[in-house]
Amino acid sequence: MAAEPLLAVEGLRVCFERAGGSIYAVNGVDFSVAPGETLGIVGESGSGKSVSVLSVLGLLRANGRVTGGTAKFMGKDLLKLRRRQLEDVRGRDIGMVFQDPMTSLNPTMRIGDQIMEAMLSHHYTSRKGAFERTLQLLEEVGIPDGRARFRNYPHEFSGGMRQRVMIAMAIACEPQLLIADEPTTALDVTVQVQILALLQKLQQRRRMSIILITHDFGVATNVCDRIIVMYAGKVMESAPLDDFLSRPAHPYTIGLRRSVIEVGDEGRELAAIPGMATVLTEPPRCCPFASRCSFAEDRCSDVLPELRPLGTEHFVACHRAEEVLSAVQARKPVGQEVVSRAG
């Protein structure tokens, strides 16, 4: 990754205010995306994966607040932009696709108008140009008979087709970066594959970067170049896909992997990670995963592990990463250790 990153987030902290006190959702997260790269951000619900990306775009709910960090994008710090300037970036330089295409489209507008609107509100082209381009986009995202479908309302589409419409809207202004927040979670498995394939095709055509937020390892390992695992608002492990698959070094990563079936896994027991993600009423001061970790020892609940390099581009936040890694590579059934210690 010698190239200048397209988006570089450093030391991001996000906090939510609520009646019972603050919730520390993101606690010092660094990540970056190179041009043309696909970055996967993986984690459980509540791990801060969506929040860390949404906060960069200023899309937090009213009670959410960015309390620190920078997000450099094309020479600008997105966290310091005014609302109007940020509105110009959103949709134009950074496109976004959401989880549920059933509720994300405006039911009162024809889908063609919605796609055109994405361009017109940014003065991307003329009205006529936007119309022509919408037909082109509909075809590109795999909606046949675009001229007729242009006039349809969202309720006349299936879930997968609506997600294609959302994607067309997101890429309408040729953004450099596409953020996809659980883009396939609400869809059937067969449709998921099609949507992922579509995203990859679009990316290759325009050398666009993608940040894919997902809780699904299968999705992440299928399309991403690099994967970040988040937990408790911190990055636990960050690795290129190959390292991630062959040399996972964080107990949480391994726990997540053991809890889903991958192809060729027939006959293996599924192992759940014991316990639940904690609610962060204060920023973690020790390893946030310690209480659920089978490798935990005394220092894990005393000292907060920093993200440290384990290979050239492989970073782990675990005191015992080397031991975890060697346990994996010795083909010891790491996951089973997790289970037996917990049981």
Added chain:
Amino acid sequence: MAAITLSPRAAVSAQRRSSQAALAWRRYKRNKLAVFGAGGVAVFLVVGLIGPWVAPQGYQQSNFLYANQPPSLRFPFGTDGLGHDMLSQVLWSFRNAIEISFGATLVSFLIGVALGLWAGLRGGVVDMVVMRAVDFMYALPNFFLSLILVVTLGRGIFPILLAIGVVGWAGYARLIRGLVLGMRNGEMVEAARALGATQAHIARRYLLPNVTNSMLIALAFGIPFDLIAMGALSLFGLGPRPPLPSFGNMIAQAGANVLGYPWLLYFPAGIFAVILLSFLFVADGLQEALNPRGGS
């Protein structure tokens, strides 16, 4: 072969026929009372428009020789103590009933939607202040306020509609604000923001179109209530200034000698009741047609 092949154009028009408006109309038609109500409202509007021209007499025209006549062929609704032809009086009354009820509802509606939208979108202090104002308006007896306003503003058509309109906005504001709050943090608005839409744009293209159904229903319920308020003002002698006839005035005067000349009450009151019922049926039908999940 050719018979079963749909041309693309035919396919499109088939799709267009299943648009939401068409679906709503199909659901509306199923409710017979609502269809009857729609007819009543249509008659109300038509008579309001042409009533003064088809009325056999002007509303000021009276003939003392024919005072207090019971219904007959010459005077289908009878005549009152001054020899006014009641049919003409009723026909003339439609116009100011429409003017005042529609006008007042529109005034309430515009104030309510503007404030509700503002409060729902801005939240925080704005929301607090607007909603406390709504609570305040709810706490006050609206009709009493209207009475005071008519006394101060006068008894013209416009002052009356204003007096009824400016006190009735609280319900609309609360409705719109609630709907906007429900959508403001929803995925649709989030997606729109993610594509760079501005606040004003979201309000105009996303929020307002998505509350049109609820607004239509609220309007249909609002009109009959403003009609009743208008009639009630007449009972206090604060309706449209005589000699302009109005339903409220006719009913108020007829009540005094209902035993002697009952037709003076029956015709205006009966027609007024049918108008009110028509609007309520329409509102009910709209509720079912536009909002099939909620409502009765």
